[in-house]
Amino acid sequence: MPEPARGPATTAISEDACRLDAVSRRFGRDGAHVTALDRVSLRLKRGTFAAVMGPSGSGKSTLLHCAAGLDRPDAGEVYLGDTRLTNLSESESARLRRNRIGFVFQSFNLLPTLTVRQNVALPFRLAGIRPARGRIDEVLDRVGLAGRARHRPGELSGGQQQRVAIARALAPQPDVIFADEPTGALDLRAAGEILRLLRHAVDGSGQSVVMVTHDPSAASYADRVLILADGRIVDDLERTDAARISARLARLETDR
């Protein structure tokens, strides 16, 4: 597929899967502004599982949307590998998303009109190419839904639907998978399955994952936990357990 224009020339392929340079994003109009992101800078190495946490209104989802090219920041630059996302048109951005970005929402991930197989194959279909033989089956097998290829989303449980969403995100072997509260609507067991899948994608295939979550135990799966408050990154933790993450979040409240 034709690649969009690359960013400034580099002598070596970038080590960063995803990079934000002083990104700002404001919402609202006519004086009533809300600053969702305030000059946020971030570099994420390839093969990392990063979690983004923070109280509601801290800008977590906005950060994700900007990093994935779904939203355009008001200031600053966003890079996906070597590709600058901030000056792409809607069409170029869409083409990019097909094979280099995977996105998983909390819910409403699947088209109810298509079967599981058709949903997973959708990015390829939009690009007008056929997936490699057996690729869809392989990735469905990886998420443990090999026997459900012909079912419709309405026939699956919440956890199964999320697994299909992840399969779709994995199928084109993207640079980064962005997940917005992927376990938010699931029970404990289903949540664990999802998180283990994401972890496995990073460990086994060298995938990069950026996950927004409010759940400290979900964040404990990550290599890196970024904590946002009021549109700024206030802390950056190395892989740690849920208790310490909880404690750090609680301190945010008292620090205010």
Added chain:
Amino acid sequence: MLRLALHALAHHWAGSVAAGVAAFTATALLAGCGLLLQTGLDGAVAPERYAGAPVSVSGDQNAHAVEHKHDKVKRTSKPLAERVWMPDRVIDTVRALDTVDSVVPELDFPAYLIVDGRPVPGPHGLASLGHDWSSAALTPFTVGSGRAPSADDEIVIDAALAARARVRPGSTVSVQTCTGPGRYRVVGVAAPGGDRDGLPSQSTLFFSSARAESLTGRPGRVAALGVWPASGVDRRALAAAIRTALADVPVRVSLDGDRGAAEFPAAPNATVRLVSIAGVIGVTSLLVALLVVAGTVSLAIQRRRTEFALLRTIGATPGQVRAMVGLEAATVGLVAALPGGAFGLLVAGRLHDYLVAAGAIPGNLALATGPLPVLAAALLTTAGAGVIGLICGRRAARIRPTAAVAEAAAPPATLGRGRAIAGLLLLAVGAALLFVLRMLHTAAAAVPVMLVTSLICVGAVTLLGVPVIRLIGTAISVLVRGPGAAPLHLAALNLRTGSRRFTSVAMPVLLAVGMACTILFQQTTLAHAADRELEAAVRADYAVSGSDPGLSPAIAVAARRIAGVTTVTQIIRSAARDADLADYSVQGVTPAGLSRTLDLGVEAGSLAALGPDAVALSSSAAQRSGAGVGDRLRLTLGDGTPVTLTVAAVYRRGLGFPDITMAHDVVAAHVDDPFDDLVLVDGRPGLRPAMRAALGAGARVDAHAGQRAPAPAEGGPTVGVPYLLLILIAGFSAIGVVNTLIMATAHRVHEFATLRLAGATPAQIRAMTQWESVLLTITGALLGTAVSLAALWAFSAGMGLPSPFVPAAPYLAIVGGTAALVSVVTVVATRAALALSRARDRDPAA
């Protein structure tokens, strides 16, 4: 994208039903109109009687005018209403040509067999014509049994007529002609050959040459010539030679299929009318159907926002989303258009019959057949739906990927700038048109302008309606408080915040009420005014009317002889054109004693002066022609005869009566059917039995003449077309109302769930939506009525009427019907949405 579109369609098929129905109906109508259009364009009415002669010569059926404007010469021609007769000398001129083998002159005049006191009409109620026997060669007709007529009281009739009237050679019959009934002996029965008993659109009677000449009422003139070429001469060369020879006479030389126009002079005019009627109906149906499709698609896009946002997230470009919406719409269009096109064949037949019955087209203009109009209609509908899909798809394409997670927020309840500008523009155009309407004085011009004005005003009100609805919502929510008023209060609040949504739901209601009122009450206003005028004008005690072709002159003669009758006024109708070729309706009335039977409301001059050289004009005719009392007026009568008459009077009652009133005998000498349309009789009371006895079974005698006298059809033969449009618009609007209401309610499942969580009972929610439907209907009906009243007032002012006439019963029926429809659909949709919200409660993941 096509497969995606098809999958989506298969899943969401319920939402496409309305669009499908609209597309089906539109294609059917379009195909039907396409066939009618083809009929009009192919146009040729085949010659029947003149079929045997290779070349026909007939009078030029057009009136011509030459205008000199700044060194430019502009020639215009307009069709004439009656057959134009040529002077006798053309027979000898053509006979003298050496390229001619033989010439057969043709005379035709109305001649009806009278059986049981009633005239026997031609086949399918068409004409019954008499001719000179020597013109039998034109077809040719040959005598089957009996012989040709030799004496003046002998006739030969065609076999079909003989069978229908049960007449055999040797019987004596009564025949009605322009001189009245006469006794004739049937000496033979003839047939036109080719296994036919008679001609398809006329009955044929043959008289002796001497008698035929006297029955035409046009001495020294001939209706047509059939010409055979000399051996070795091509008929085209013959036609050219004839044209050159007759260059100084206004004639029309016809060959092949064109000869039908020579035989049926009204045919070319009718085909033009057919093309325009078919065009109007076809285009209107397509446009209205596409409006419904646009509404459906927009609502569907709104409902499926999450789906579109998801597609964009996964990597669909805006162009791909647009293509998907376009393909969905085109597929719906195609699936509906194919059966619709087939149904169109049926529609064409019905439309054709309707138009023939309404007198808009002649019966012998056969309906064209063929796959082309059907395929074209299906293609147009499919393409139109696809285009609409692409246009609406722009909104879908603009949905941001992040909208998938955003709450479905209500769009702002303010007027967007684009909408405001477009709305004000339309309002300005509408206001300008209202001014124009005030200056139009004829129904023919005012009716289409009224329709367009109403449509534009409806559009303007819809675009600008958002703040109006918001205001209503705010007002009611402020006024209504207190216990038990919660549903109404909520309804008012919904109006206030969801003004855009409500305006789009109110639009079909507005359209239906506005257009229905405009069309219906324009007709009632005119009819009412005409009736009022007639009642005031007709002073006579009795009105005598008859079936086609009209009352023979003998009726008037017999009426005059009845004891106690003081005045008999004959009325015969025709048309005429002035020097600028403007069209006027004409009536010929008996001048003697006119004041006792008819009061035309004379404003200037006097009707006493009416005679062969004098004419009276209605005030609007006086205005149009620029003539006043005492002026000389140049007119071209229906058969092309030029006359110059002095204007004796101007009268104001021009609505119930034709524009020009002349002496009866002047008009009767220049029409195809010199039979009276109406005879008014004045005398002492109690004459009805005597009249019925004297005038025979063919005449119908009514006392209270003013209420029974038939008014001339205002607007001409196309008067039925507005009603057809009315039904169309009502039907499509109903589809629009149903669809938008259902989809708007389905969108509110989440809202109902929230309300129920807050503690609202299902009964309260149902009451809320019912209140919304009431407010909706009232708003839509009020605005629609306002729009139509504005147009009606302007129309009445232009036509010189005091005010529009809006009868209560039809108006209540329109509003009541709309209210009932809205109410029923709301109840059904709300129940379904409530059930859905209950299902959602049980399974939140659904």
